Every structure is written in C-alpha cells, then in structure tokens.
Amino acid sequence: MAIITLTTDFGEKDHFVGAVKGAIYSELEDVKIVDISHLISPFHLHEAAYIIQNAYKSFPNGTIHIIGVDSELNPENKHIAVYMDKHYFICADNGIISMLTAEIKPEKIVEINIHDRILSNFPVLDVFVKVAGHIARGGTLEVVGKPISEIKETTKIRPIVNKNENQIIGNVIYIDNYGNVISNISKKQFDKVGRGRKFVIGVRTTKIDKIHTNYSDAINFDQPSDKRIEGGKKLALWNSSGYLELAIYKSNPSSVGGASTLFGLNFLDSITVNFEPES
Known part of the structure; x- marks a missing residue:
C-alpha cells in the first residue's frame, strides 16, 4: 500500500485538505494518507522545511510527500518531483527542496510538464495528486516531467x-x-x-x-x-x-x-x- 503524506499551509477551516484527500482516494483506492501538518504559517518555506525534514525520515522508503506551500504555478515557481533519500517529494520549485538537501543530494529531479493536460488553479489538488498517483502505481518520474539538474536555491540560515x-x-x-x-x-x-x-x-x-x-x-x-x-x-x-x-x-x-x-x-x-x- 502506498503512503502519501501532506504538508500544507491550508489550515483546518477550509475545504482544501478534504478536497485533496478526496482526489487522492479517487486516484488510488488502496492508499494511506498521513497528515504531517496543515498549520504551516502561510508561505513560510523555512517552517515547512523544518517540519518536513524532521518528519519524513520516520516513514518507510518509497513514501510520497506532497508539499502544498507556495505552490501556485507561475514563470518563477515551476513544479518539480524529486527522488531523494529513497523518498519522493512533490512541490513547487520555490527553494524548499534546497533547504532539505544541505546534506543529502537528490538522485533525480524532474520539472513536471503535465499541466497542458490538466485545467487547474489548485495545483496541489490536480497536478500534485496526479503525479503522486503515477508514482504510487510504479511510474517513473520521466513520464510526468523532464529531467533537470538544478533547482531554485534558498539560502539556508546558518549560525x-x-x-x-x-x-x-x-x-x-x-x-x-x-x-x-x-x-x-x-x-x-x-x-x-x-x-x-x-x-x-x-x-x-x-x-x-x-x-x-x-x-x-x-x-x-x-x-x-x-x-x-x-x-x-x-x-x-x-x-x-x-x-x-x-x-x-x-x-x-x-x-x-x-x-x-x-x-x-x-x-x-x-x-x-x-x-x-x-x-
């Protein structure tokens, strides 16, 4: 059974989290969804990175982690899927992955390119869930994106x-x-x-x-x-x-x-x- 985790800044009042979970179950009937947190401060990448960094290692290898923080698609905020430390991460290329890769380098990164097949203004619900479903069914990252070697860097705060x-x-x-x-x-x-x-x-x-x-x-x-x-x-x-x-x-x-x-x-x-x- 595939495991998909969710980390977002959606909060608990609105319909967003429930809608994403419903979309995952529509995509995959046999799946386990785990909420890491939906109370990330809005658009707070450092906060999200700290939480994810300290949570993902407790999950089995092959777990798929959807990160819904600052995820709107625009020319400066592409979508990526990353295979790193035997885990998959699906998120925007907004610098958050660079904060997770200080000591562990990604084995594979693709820029997601399935947007032309999906009409959406809610990428976590539509695009990220589709990519997670593809990975959970054993699909390769190259099918949903083009390989890239560089991601957006956000300077990690260092002492x-x-x-x-x-x-x-x-x-x-x-x-x-x-x-x-x-x-x-x-x-x-x-x-x-x-x-x-x-x-x-x-x-x-x-x-x-x-x-x-x-x-x-x-x-x-x-x-x-x-x-x-x-x-x-x-x-x-x-x-x-x-x-x-x-x-x-x-x-x-x-x-x-x-x-x-x-x-x-x-x-x-x-x-x-x-x-x-x-x-």
Missing part, C-alpha cells in the same frame, strides 16, 4: 562562528505549538566549537548556562513537590532533532505563555552562545 571560536550566533528557525523556540545551532556544531568549555546562552536579557537532554531534567525531583521551582522555569535543551531549543517547563502559550513570548523571540531573532576563553 555564525566568530574568528576566535568563542561565540556562536544563531537564529530562531521555528516556534512550536508549545511556544518553544528552536534555533539553528546544532549539537554537533556546539560540541565542535565549544570543546567542552563553559558557556552562557544569551537571548535579550535572559542568560542560561546549562543545556538539558529532557525537559524534566531541569526539575529537581529530590525536593518535595511544594518546594520545587517548576512553573515558568526557563531551560535550554537539545531537542529530538539535535538543535538547541529554549523552553519554559510545561508552558502554555494561551495562558502562562511560552518561551517565544516570555523571551520576546520571533523567527530569525538571534540566539548567542558565548564560550569561556581557552587558557
């Missing part, structure tokens, strides 16, 4: 390391449902630059000098529950994707607030790590 290698300046790349702030500083880079030195993470007026593995590691469970500092506790940790994350323990953005609001951080804002000088 800056100063020349003395005692500071990393990163950026907020994603804010999750809990208001937790994810940076683009990876544990791999942190360990390479830090070399075991003491450090201080700085965001606006907040300073943090310890990074945890789990949220609950920030709580001292040896203390009686009525004496623990839990609610509103600020912490840093390495999240499941290996990136530095700033959080508030058991935060709730709709009531007590989350790290993004309490730290005053938004997309692309700076997060700095300062290491002590080497002796």
